[in-house]
Amino acid sequence: MQSLQAICETPESLFEHSDEELLHLVHKEFPEELDPLQRADSIRDGPWTPPNTPSPSYILYKKDYDEVSRTLLGVLALRWIHTGQYEAFIASQPADAKLTRASFDWIRAFYAQIISDRTSLFTLITLIIIHDLGKDPKMASDCRAQTGEDISTLNHDAILLEACKASLVPKLALLPDEDRVDALRGIELGATFNFGQLAQAENVPASLTGLYKMRGHNRSFKLHFMKQLLKVAGAAGHMDWSCARNLIQPIFDSYRNVYDACEGIIAGTLTVRSGYDLVLTRRAELLRDQNVRVYHVEDVLEDRALMRLLCMGNVTMADEAFLYEGAWQALEDPIRETLVRGLNLDGKRSEPAVQPTYMPVLLGLVKDENALVCIFRYLAQILSATEVGDPVAVVIERSVYTVLKQVIESNEFKNDPSILEMVDVPAGVVLLTTASL
Numbered sequence: 187m188q189s190l191q192a193i194c195e196t197p198e199s200l201f202e203h204s205d206e207e208l209l210h211l212v213h214k215e216f217p218e219e220l221d222p223l224q225r226a227d228s229i230r231d232g233p234w235t236p237p238n239t240p241s242p243s244y245i246l247y248k249k250d251y252d253e254v255s256r257t258l259l260g261v262l263a264l265r266w267i268h269t270g271q272y273e274a275f276i277a278s279q280p281a282d283a284k285l286t287r288a289s290f291d292w293i294r295a296f297y298a299q300i301i302s303d304r305t306s307l308f309t310l311i312t313l314i315i316i317h318d319l320g321k322d323p324k325m326a327s328d329c330r331a332q333t334g335e336d337i338s339t340l341n342h343d344a345i346l347l348e349a350c351k352a353s354l355v356p357k358l359a360l361l362p363d364e365d366r367v368d369a370l371r372g373i374e375l376g377a378t379f380n381f382g383q384l385a386q387a388e389n390v391p392a393s394l395t396g397l398y399k400m401r402g403h404n405r406s407f408k409l410h411f412m413k414q415l416l417k418v419a420g421a422a423g424h425m426d427w428s429c430a431r432n433l434i435q436p437i438f439d440s441y442r443n444v445y446d447a448c449e450g451i452i453a454g455t456l457t458v459r460s461g462y463d464l465v466l467t468r469r470a471e472l473l474r475d476q477n478v479r480v481y482h483v484e485d486v487l488e489d490r491a492l493m494r495l496l497c498m499g500n501v502t503m504a505d506e507a508f509l510y511e512g513a514w515q516a517l518e519d520p521i522r523e524t525l526v527r528g529l530n531l532d533g534k535r536s537e538p539a540v541q542p543t544y545m546p547v548l549l550g551l552v553k554d555e556n557a558l559v560c561i562f563r564y565l566a567q568i569l570s571a572t573e574v575g576d577p578v579a580v581v582i583e584r585s586v587y588t589v590l591k592q593v594i595e596s597n598e599f600k601n602d603p604s605i606l607e608m609v610d611v612p613a614g615v616v617l618l619t620t621a622s623l
Contacts, residue, residue: 189214189215190211190212190308190311191308191360193211194307194308194311195304195305195307195308197268197301201265201268201269205262205265206245208261208265209242209245209246209258209261210245210246212258212315216312216357218356218357219315219316219319219355219357220246220254220257220258220315222322222324222325223251223253223254223318223319223322224243224247224251224253224254226253226318226321226322228252228253228256228424229547229591230252230424230425234425234426236425236426237278237427237428239427241423241424241427242254242262242427243258246258250424253318253424255424255427256318256417256420256421256422256423256424257315257317257318257420257423258420258423259420259422259423259430260314260416260417260419260420260423261314261416262420263275263416263419263420263430263433264297264310264311264314264416266430267290267293267294267297268294272287272290274429275290275419275429276290276429276430277428277429278426278428278429279429279430279431279434280434283434283435283436284435285430285433285434285435285438289435289438289442293415293438296408296411297412299408300405300408300409300412305361305364305365306365306405306409308361308365309361309365309369309409310409310412310413310416312358312361312369313369313372313410313413314413314416314417314420315357316346316357316358317346317413317417318342319342319345319346319355320340320342320343320344320345320349323338325345325346325349325354326338326345328352329345329348329349329352329354332352332354339613339615341377341585341617343373343376343377343380344377344378344617346373347373347374347376347377350370358370367406368403368405368406368409369406369409371399371400371406371410372406372407372410374396374399375396375397375399375400375407375410376410378393378395378396378581378617378618379393379394380393381411381414381441381444382418382441383541383543384444384447384448384462384465385437385440385444385465385497386440387462387465387466387493387494387495387497387498388498388543388545389541389581390462390531390532390539390540390541390581391458391532391533392458392533392534392580392581392618393541393581393617393618394447394451394458394461395458395618395620397448397451397452397458398451398452400448400452401452401454407448407452411445411448414441415441418432418433418437418441419432419433420432436500436502439468439472440497443464443465443468443469444465446464447461447462447464447465450464458532459532463483463484463490465497466483466493466494467483467484469493469496469497469501469502470483470489470493472502473496473502473504473507476503476504478504478507478508479511487526487530488526490529490530491526491529491530492510492511492514494529495510495514495525495549495562496510498545498546498549499546500546500550509553509555509558510558513555513558513559513562514562516555516559517559517562517563521566524566524569524570525562525565525566525569527569527570528540528565528566528569528570529569531572533581535577535578535579535580537572538572538574538579538580538581538582539572539580539581539582540569540570540571540572540581540582540583540584540614541581541582541583541584541617542565542568542569542584542586543586543587544585544586544587544590545565547590548561548586548589548590548594549561551590551594551595552594554603556603557599557603559603560603560606560607561603563607564589564606564607564609568584568586568612571584571611571614574615576619578616578619578620579616579618579619580618580619580620581616581617582614582615582616583614583615583617584611584612584613584614584615585612585615586612588612589612593605593606593609
């Protein structure tokens, strides 16, 4: 049987294979990249009913592994895009939020631009497969054994970059020179800038400065963005592998906004602050069209802060916006003022900004105003913790992942959200030390 890399040179022949054959081809090419994902932790969004077909990971391992299934669903989504299977792509997406045919066609056209040569498809699949390797706890320990540096506190994108630098991702070395350079450039960007984090206003303007390095490297940027769309398409693959359940229209719209912001920053027509605010403004316009009040993102700091929270909570409907408004107004004035200040920091050495990683996941689990108020108070503590003892810190990452797993998902929190008042602020990690705002 031909290798996956050879088959990818004629994409039509690759996608003629059945789903099961395609998955086995991928595993045969990437066993050292897929097998470690069995160790990766994941978060589930409460009870769900899985499809009555075996998951992608079960097809390969006779056992369900969340991160393996999520990764492989991204490959299956690639097939649906390539072959124009719109109905398969949206099969069980919620009816009121399904990706439109026009948006699906935009993705197909964008994808067609990328695979215009013989090597790009294999490079794209490689990027999908290795994207979450940093979630394997052994990756950080392997890096430490090789380099002597402890990188276990870094986010998984930064861990992947360090692993690539340490030659611990051997599949990259097999790519043609141009493809390898483009792939690494995207991985380097991803270590400090994440499309999803901008779509959800989780990061800060300083995090976007890495986009400057994409000037003159259009192919690398497009490969990186396409990979990210496919990761979103597969993000619910541990619970529903029947379609690209997570890439619904509201999420696609947010990623299109991010793409436009990035293009403007790379082209020099937008600053990192104005590019960031483009994302916030478009979310405000979406809500305004549903008779939610007008938010003056560029002129009123409190409106801008609240719009960041609405983006973090993936708020796209009027009733959700009113819930957040109610929680915002219920806050004590000093807490609200702390949030306004923290959510408007761009990130610079004199005033480092905090990135509350996993806050969108946490907010997505809360639908009650009282619980939301408690989370806003806790977020105020996180955002005001800007001291890490590093004078060159520009962006400080404080991940609420442990809080999410140990507190928010507990019955105690459901019964009494105020228990968050007793939870310590997460440890800070310096994410960025240089930025040109």
